[in-house]
Amino acid sequence: MEASRLNNPIKVHELMVQARTLEERQIRMFKANEGYFWIGGPGEEAFQIPLGLQIHKGEGRDFDFLHLHYRSAGIILAMGAAQPIDFIRQMKNTASDPFSGGRNFGNHASVRKFNIVPITSTIETQFLTAIGGGIAHRRQGGKGITITTSGEAGTAEGDFASALVWSSRPKAELPMLMIVTNNGWGISTDASTQHGEKRVADRATAFGIRNRTINGLDVDESFSAISEAMAYVRTERKPFLLEVMVSRMYGHSSASGGNLAVDEADPLAIYEKKLETQGVMTRKAMDEVRERSTQEMLEIWKKVRQEPLPDPSTIYDNIFYGEKGRSW
Amino acid sequence: MATMAQAIRMALHYGEENLGVTDIFGEDVGPPLGGVFTVTQGLKNAWNSPLDERGIIGAAIGLAFSGDRCVAEIQFADYIYNTIDMLKLAGNQCWASNGQWNLPMTVMTPVGSGIRGAIYHSHSFDSMMTHIPGWKIVMPSNALDAYGLMIACLKDPNPTMFLKPKALLRVKGKQQIPGEPELTREGEKALKEMIDAPLGDRTKWKPKWPAGLTDYTVPLGLARTVCEGTDLTVVSYGRTLPLCEEAANQLREQNEISAEVIDLRSLWPYDWKTLAASIRKTGRVLFVNEDTEVTNFGEHLLRRTVEDLFYELHARPRLLAGTATPGVGLADPLEAACVPQLDTILKAIREVASEQS
Ligand SMILES: Cc1ncc(C[n+]2csc(CCOP(=O)(O)OP(=O)(O)O)c2C)c(N)n1
Numbered sequence: 001m002e003a004s005r006l007n008n009p010i011k012v013h014e015l016m017v018q019a020r021t022l023e024e025r026q027i028r029m030f031k032a033n034e035g036y037f038w039i040g041g042p043g044e045e046a047f048q049i050p051l052g053l054q055i056h057k058g059e060g061r062d063f064d065f066l067h068l069h070y071r072s073a074g075i076i077l078a079m080g081a082a083q084p085i086d087f088i089r090q091m092k093n094t095a096s097d098p099f100s101g102g103r104n105f106g107n108h109a110s111v112r113k114f115n116i117v118p119i120t121s122t123i124e125t126q127f128l129t130a131i132g133g134g135i136a137h138r139r140q141g142g143k144g145i146t147i148t149t150s151g152e153a154g155t156a157e158g159d160f161a162s163a164l165v166w167s168s169r170p171k172a173e174l175p176m177l178m179i180v181t182n183n184g185w186g187i188s189t190d191a192s193t194q195h196g197e198k199r200v201a202d203r204a205t206a207f208g209i210r211n212r213t214i215n216g217l218d219v220d221e222s223f224s225a226i227s228e229a230m231a232y233v234r235t236e237r238k239p240f241l242l243e244v245m246v247s248r249m250y251g252h253s254s255a256s257g258g259n260l261a262v263d264e265a266d267p268l269a270i271y272e273k274k275l276e277t278q279g280v281m282t283r284k285a286m287d288e289v290r291e292r293s294t295q296e297m298l299e300i301w302k303k304v305r306q307e308p309l310p311d312p313s314t315i316y317d318n319i320f321y322g323e324k325g326r327s328w
Numbered sequence: 329m330a331t332m333a334q335a336i337r338m339a340l341h342y343g344e345e346n347l348g349v350t351d352i353f354g355e356d357v358g359p360p361l362g363g364v365f366t367v368t369q370g371l372k373n374a375w376n377s378p379l380d381e382r383g384i385i386g387a388a389i390g391l392a393f394s395g396d397r398c399v400a401e402i403q404f405a406d407y408i409y410n411t412i413d414m415l416k417l418a419g420n421q422c423w424a425s426n427g428q429w430n431l432p433m434t435v436m437t438p439v440g441s442g443i444r445g446a447i448y449h450s451h452s453f454d455s456m457m458t459h460i461p462g463w464k465i466v467m468p469s470n471a472l473d474a475y476g477l478m479i480a481c482l483k484d485p486n487p488t489m490f491l492k493p494k495a496l497l498r499v500k501g502k503q504q505i506p507g508e509p510e511l512t513r514e515g516e517k518a519l520k521e522m523i524d525a526p527l528g529d530r531t532k533w534k535p536k537w538p539a540g541l542t543d544y545t546v547p548l549g550l551a552r553t554v555c556e557g558t559d560l561t562v563v564s565y566g567r568t569l570p571l572c573e574e575a576a577n578q579l580r581e582q583n584e585i586s587a588e589v590i591d592l593r594s595l596w597p598y599d600w601k602t603l604a605a606s607i608r609k610t611g612r613v614l615f616v617n618e619d620t621e622v623t624n625f626g627e628h629l630l631r632r633t634v635e636d637l638f639y640e641l642h643a644r645p646r647l648l649a650g651t652a653t654p655g656v657g658l659a660d661p662l663e664a665a666c667v668p669q670l671d672t673i674l675k676a677i678r679e680v681a682s683e684q685s
Contacts, residue, residue: 060395061394061395099425100426110424112425118421125414128382128389129386129387129393132388132391132392132394133390133391133393135387135390136394136395136396139396146390165383166377166378166387318422318423318427319423319461319462320485321485322485327597328597328598
């Protein structure tokens with residue numbers, strides 16, 4: 001099975017640590033006034049790395065398209081679609097930021113070479129744009145599918161229902177893997193006060209869409225669930241809704257302080273305990289990985305701090321494709 | 329003698345065959361209806377979407393990301409309002425990614441008054457739309473331009489918004505679209521038989537497209553001087569353009585006023601060069617459109633006129649637009665009072681032309 005080949009614990013651990021230390025560095029940048037708004041994915045690594053490793057990656061319709069939520073750095077790192085320095089540059093909004101040239105918030109990646117469409121702050125609109133990806137993939141056939149992710153609070157938007165409706169039209173089903181990362185919160189609002197449905201995934205049932213809710217704090221459960229869901233979407237060319245229970249370790253964003261929430265589960269700690277118990281890695285080896293990665297992020301930051309901010313004269317560039325300057 | 333609806337349909341057909349248009353979709357766009365204004369009848373890639381405007385724009389964006397070229401329709405501009413943030417999203421993807429991504433997609437929607445459409449079938453959208461950077465926006469006033477502007481939209485790598493003035497969709501063109509049958513009664517009848525779906529059962533019907541259609545293009549950003557004049561410049565587009573032309577003709581025939589009428593055609597980018605040259609020549613300008621008058625696109629053109637040409641003006645530049653009311657009223661006198669008509673245009677032209685500073 002491909003999933004078991006990709007699920008290399010040492011590699012997965014390394015990527016989880018990389019994703020975590022990248023977020024920690026960005027939070028420190030915010031706190032040191034070296035970056036503005038921070039929002040990201042600590043607490044989702046046990047799901048994000050297994051997803052990123054299983055993407056059929058490349059450019060164009062033969063490969064997966066990703067319409068992602070703003071907590072997705074781990075997915076992108078695991079794909080190898082971008083490096084930590086790319087994220088640090090966007091957080092510092094330098095001219096060298098490859099995602100947006102200093103125009104957008106941190107973790108709002110965009111990588112055309114890997115079919116990662118620009119991540120936007122607008123909640124749930126990615127479930128709408130993913131519909132078009134699904135239509136293109138349906139026509140294309142082959143292996144490529146459209147993947148979209150969002151939080152659970154955002155599923156209250158009509159856009160979520162739109163994706164269910166459009167992806168399940170009779171004789172026009174779309175190869176879409178729709179993923180809801182359920183961290184139990186929408187900023188300050190407890191999910192249990194806003195959702196009458198038992199599980200978000202249940203909403204797919206009415207449309208005949210296969211669905212499942214999984215523990216996204218567990219690497220191996222995530223790996224196999226994603227693998228199964230993907231295999232179904234890739235071969236049946238039909239939609240799947242996967243609800244992934246995750247945690248939100250540093251609160252919603254920098255707007256709520258960006259502080260460690262002690263009552264939230266830590267999937268990295270859970271995984272490390274498992275690796276240690278199974279004798280896959282020693283505590284010492286894991287600590288070394290963490291220290292090395294933390295140091296690496298620090299070095300990246302030191303480098304990026306020196307880089308220039310965008311030139312204000314470029315503000316009119318790229319309003320239209322390939323066009324520079326103010327045209328009117 | 330194609331109507332504007334037939335002209336757009338032929339351009340879309342040309343686009344399917346030659347410009348890589350993969351999808352033409354929206355509410356009732358596919359068979360059997362082919363659009364509430366028949367604009368998409370008989371097109372091989374036209375299909376019906378769910379009744380979901382946000383989904384329609386989202387699907388268009390996603391198709392464009394995937395490298396497909398689509399035309400999405402919002403059935404009436406009155407129902408495009410719940411997609412505004414999707415339009416904004418489409419308009420900012422190239423800029424937000426600093427030039428990585430482009431969205432080759434066209435959205436078309438019928439706009440404006442003139443069919444007794446009451447509060448929810450009469451809205452204009454030009455002012456709202458020109459508030460959303462990253463789109464190229466057009467609005468034709470005749471069949472030939474409708475064809476050429478649609479072709480230009482289908483060739484552009486950016487999001488394009490094609491506003492269809494619904495009062496003009498059934499108006500026959502006076503200039504021949506390259507490839508359409510002769511502009512005679514027989515030619516008109518022949519075209520109808522070729523590309524208009526029959527009433528009743530259409531399941532076996534297939535259109536016969538005129539063989540010689542071309543990629544006749546009206547470049548985006550190019551205005552058209554409809555008639556030359558010396559006393560004042562009148563700038564309009566869409567439904568009010570033919571009214572301005574008629575007013576100018578009347579006043580010229582009566583030897584009263586010589587008005588230069590310009591059809592803007594592209595709202596963004598717009599042809600300031602042509603406008604400025606004409607306003608410099610006449611020293612007087614009237615902008616006419618039917619969107620509500622407050623924060624109207626014509627107000628931007630007024631600002632530009634004042635900032636760039638103030639000392640060359642012989643009279644206050646003026647805007648004649650729709651009333652700032654929550655809707656267009658249904659009863660004849662109400663609709664007429666809400667949006668510019670021939671008589672109000674004549675009056676405004678006379679005022680601007682006769683003002684002494
Ligand atoms: C359309 C829209 N409405 C409101 C907001 C403000 N906002 C940002 S994040 C957020 C909560 C999202 O919660 P959820 O969907 O559960 O995702 P999470 O942040 O928990 O991952 C809100 C209301 C927004 N960005 N977009």
